Amino acid sequence: MxxxxxxxxxxxxxxxxxxxxxxxxxxxxxxxxxxxxxxxxxxxxxxxxxxxxxxxxxxxxxxxxxxxxxxxxxxxxxxxxxxxxxxxxxxxxxxxxxxxxxxxxxxxxxxxxxxxxxxxxxxxxxxxxxxxxxxxxxxxxxxxxxxxxxxxxxxxxxxxxxxxxxxxxxxxxxxxxxxxxxxxxxxxxxxxxxxxxxxxxxxxxxxxxxxxxxxxxxxxxxxxxxxxxxxxxxxxxxxxxxxxxxxxxxxxxxGGIPAIEKINEAKAKLLYDEIDRNPLFEGTAVKEDRSNMNATFLLKDESQTETFDKMWKEAGISGLPGHRSVGGYRASMYNALPLESVQVLVDVMKKLEVGS
Amino acid sequence: MxxxxxxxxxxxxxxxxxxxxxxxxxxxxxxxxxxxxxxxxxxxxxxxxxxxxxxxxxxxxxxxxxxxxxxxxxxxxxxxxxxxxxxxxxxxxxxxxxxxxxxxxxxxxxxxxxxxxxxxxxxxxxxxxxxxxxxxxxxxxxxxxxxxxxxxxxxxxxxxxxxxxxxxxxxxxxxxxxxxxxxxxxxxxxxxxxxxxxxxxxxxxxxxxxxxxxxxxxxxxxxxxxxxxxxxxxxxxxxxxxxxxxxxxxxxxxGGIPAIEKINEAKAKLLYDEIDRNPLFEGTAVKEDRSNMNATFLLKDESQTETFDKMWKEAGISGLPGHRSVGGYRASMYNALPLESVQVLVDVMKKLEVGS
Structure with a gap:
């Protein structure tokens, strides 16, 4: 996979x-x-x-x-x-x-x-x-x-x-x-x-x-x-x-930095929009300072952690746990990560919402 | 090759x-x-x-x-x-x-x-x-x-x-x-x-x-x-x-260091023996301090450089030129270099002697 x-x-x-x-x-x-x-x-x-x-x-x-x-x-x-x-x-x-x-x-x-x-x-x-x-x-x-x-x-x-x-x-x-x-x-x-x-x-x-x-x-x-x-x-x-x-x-x-910047903005928008829309999640950084490279977010209800972790692992996602200083999750979306991978994560977040 | x-x-x-x-x-x-x-x-x-x-x-x-x-x-x-x-x-x-x-x-x-x-x-x-x-x-x-x-x-x-x-x-x-x-x-x-x-x-x-x-x-x-x-x-x-x-x-x-040491000694002996035997070459380091890793040597007659260089290159040897501080040649015989490679170099040195 x-x-x-x-x-x-x-x-x-x-x-x-x-x-x-x-x-x-x-x-x-x-x-x-x-x-x-x-x-x-x-x-x-x-x-x-x-x-x-x-x-x-x-x-x-x-x-x-x-x-x-x-x-x-x-x-x-x-x-x-x-x-x-x-x-x-x-x-x-x-x-x-x-x-x-x-x-x-x-x-x-x-x-x-x-x-x-x-x-x-x-x-x-x-x-x-x-x-x-x-x-x-x-x-x-x-x-x-x-x-x-x-x-x-x-x-x-x-x-x-x-x-x-x-x-x-x-x-x-x-x-x-x-x-x-x-x-x-x-x-x-x-x-x-x-x-x-x-x-x-x-x-x-x-x-x-x-x-x-x-x-x-x-x-x-x-x-x-x-x-x-x-x-x-x-x-x-x-x-x-x-x-x-x-x-x-x-x-x-x-296409150099101008081209990759557009893709990076699209990836970040896709994920942050879901973090803000989905009632199960919240971002940890102040909105105006959010990074397009590393999105940090939490599950509002920690009891759903086990279910969510199982779901994203099953979807082939790796490296999502947040740093111990912040907890929760961190999605790092560097240049080489395709938009498709962000869509997979967003889909898992939506699925968790529907299932809960 | x-x-x-x-x-x-x-x-x-x-x-x-x-x-x-x-x-x-x-x-x-x-x-x-x-x-x-x-x-x-x-x-x-x-x-x-x-x-x-x-x-x-x-x-x-x-x-x-x-x-x-x-x-x-x-x-x-x-x-x-x-x-x-x-x-x-x-x-x-x-x-x-x-x-x-x-x-x-x-x-x-x-x-x-x-x-x-x-x-x-x-x-x-x-x-x-x-x-x-x-x-x-x-x-x-x-x-x-x-x-x-x-x-x-x-x-x-x-x-x-x-x-x-x-x-x-x-x-x-x-x-x-x-x-x-x-x-x-x-x-x-x-x-x-x-x-x-x-x-x-x-x-x-x-x-x-x-x-x-x-x-x-x-x-x-x-x-x-x-x-x-x-x-x-x-x-x-x-x-x-x-x-x-x-x-x-x-x-x-x-077999660890004891085993590789034996091979390294055999490689160094093979090459230094040829440097000392072959009238066309001389070593640059004092004999008792010679390195088993890097053998430095010169052609006594520099006019043979072009011929020798052509010969060892044709034999598939690379990396033989000496450092500019010493000139001549440097044969580095680290652990992974097989004895066979040293034999190829020695054969080229012998061939130069016969041909000259």
């Missing part, structure tokens, strides 16, 4: 990517060698890395605008550390918006480095909304935010206008919607949602931002060293970069 | 691993899902991580001896930074042995942290040997060495006896030979030689060593945090960990 994979990440990727990459594990580019056994310095892999770096900028509309793309290791959590190391001046100040578990992880790493101001937080309301009307200090070295909060199902719909550099963790919604990406100075994203498998992180950084802190930056954390080495300062995660390239190529063939 | 892959890393892995992992990309454990789209918190992947951690300790003979195994991201270069963060006290001192490019990279990162003593170096002789008769300062926080030097083709055959913790970068010879691994307090190894694909690093650490520096360690660099989270502090490199597990299972089925 076809699976409908709602996993929050690592998550569904396009089926054609699975097929191409499985083939490359056996025989990459008809070389007679596996993608897993070739040198990262081989001509074929250097071409993969170059294309992946260029295509990520192209998809974001950032070619020729002074940005560099890197494919690094360590996950977004490693960028929580690289960001202050590279941008927070010795006696400077950082500013952060606290919208969830990952935002607060980023804040924690920054605090170990220097003065870190939290401009606003929705923690007291269990992060069920995005704070508004906060002020970004104009004397901070940068402002950091998290565009989508996987666990709590919220998403920033607008970003503050400020004179200081804007840094954004886009791990869970990169490549999913149109934004003016040139308003951001540094974007990073763990691959394992819309870009590829776990094990690689995309970092897109405006080059002019770097080299200004006066800090002694450890080599492996220094964006400038990675840029100079064309993202091969040390052996990159070859397989994860290649799979990310295939996924980005797939996205480009779909 | 069958390829004989001498790549220095990423490098050859067992064919059965390629086949199993290609299948898992399409359908992992008959779940109907790809290994690339399952949650790292799923029961099936938690079992992979647990087995990988346990099996790495078992292969090294370190179960029940107070060690913890972690599968982290960032390559050995990230451990160059994690080691001083976790072990070098605020006003302490580190000691390092300089045996090559990677050793000196580790030294550079340590120097940014505190006093770092280089106990000996073979740099002046282009790292063609392992320094001997050096003294390890008994008041240092730890002693760091690199067991095998991929670029220069040297390997430490013995390790100093000292009262301070011994840290060893075993990236390029882990799981290849028998050692009393309990003499080491911290071992780390980038996977991409004998363990798996690029994108994951094995760290084996004696737990009692940690938490003693008085330093404020960034979370993502803190071994204690990774241990507490059972190597899932953040999303691990799922695919690379799974492929490493399959490679370790293959090794166990071969």
């Amino acid at each position: 076809k699976k409908h994979n709602y996993s929050a990440g690592p998550c569904i990727l396009p089926q054609e990517v699975f097929e191409k990459v499985a083939q490359a594990v056996l025989n990459f580019n008809d070389s007679g060698l596996s993608i897993l056994e070739i040198s990262h310095r081989s001509k074929d892999f250097v071409a993969v890395m170059d294309e992946a770096r260029a295509l990520s900028l192209e998809l974001l509309g950032l070619e020729g605008k002074g940005y560099q793309a890197l494919f690094l290791q360590g996950g977004a959590s490693m960028e929580f550390l690289r960001v202050p190391y590279n941008l927070l001046k010795e006696n400077g100040k950082a500013s952060y918006l606290d919208t969830g578990t990952w935002a607060s992880g980023a804040i924690k790493e920054a605090k170990a480095f220097g003065e870190t101001v939290v401009v606003a937080s929705s923690k007291e309301e269990n992060y069920n909304h995005i704070p508004k009307n906060f002020e970004v200090p104009s004397d901070a070295d940068y402002f950091h935010c998290t565009s989508n909060n996987t666990i709590f199902g919220t998403q920033m719909k607008s970003f503050p206008t400020t004179n200081i550099p804007v840094v954004c963790d886009m791990s869970s919604d990169i490549f999913s919607r149109q934004l003016d990406f040139s308003k951001f100075d540094l974007i990073y994203a763990g691959a394992q949602k819309n870009m590829g498998p776990a094990g690689v992180t995309l970092v897109v950084v405006k080059e002019e931002l770097l080299g200004k802190t006066g800090r002694n930056i450890p080599s492996i954390l220094d964006y400038e060293k990675h840029i100079k080495a064309e993202s091969m300062y040390n052996t990159p995660a070859v397989f994860a970069v290649y799979t990310s390239l295939l996924t980005m190529q797939w996205l480009k063939n779909q | 069958k390829k004989h892959n001498y790549s220095a890393g990423p490098c050859i892995l067992p064919q059965e691993v390629f086949e199993k992992v290609a299948q898992a990309v399409l359908n992992f454990n008959d779940s109907g899902l790809s290994i690339l789209e399952i949650s790292h918190r799923s029961k099936d992947f938690v079992a992979v991580m647990d087995e990988a951690r346990a099996l790495s300790l078992e292969l090294l003979g370190l179960e029940g001896k107070g060690y913890q195994a972690l599968f982290l991201q960032g390559g050995a270069s990230m451990e160059f930074l994690r080691v001083p963060y976790n072990l070098l006290k605020e006003n302490g001192k580190a000691s390092y042995l300089d045996t090559g490019t990677w050793a000196s990279g580790a030294i550079k990162e340590a120097k940014a942290f505190g006093e770092t003593v280089v106990v000996a170096s073979s740099k002046e002789e282009n790292y063609n040997h392992i320094p001997k008769n050096f003294e390890v300062p008994s008041d240092a926080d730890y002693f760091h060495c690199t067991s095998n030097n991929t670029i220069f083709g040297t390997q430490m055959k013995s390790f100093p006896t000292t009262n301070i913790p011994v840290v060893c970068d075993m990236s390029s010879d882990i799981f290849s030979r028998q050692l009393d691994f309990s003499k080491f307090d911290l071992i780390y190894a980038g996977a991409q030689k004998n363990m798996g694909p690029a994108g994951v690093t094995l760290v084996v650490v004696k737990e009692e060593l940690l938490g003693k520096t008085g330093r404020n360690i960034p979370s993502i660099l803190d071994y204690e945090k990774h241990i507490k989270a059972e190597s899932m502090y953040n999303t691990p490199a799922v695919f690379a960990v799974y492929t490493s597990l399959l490679t370790m299972q293959w090794l166990k089925n071969q």
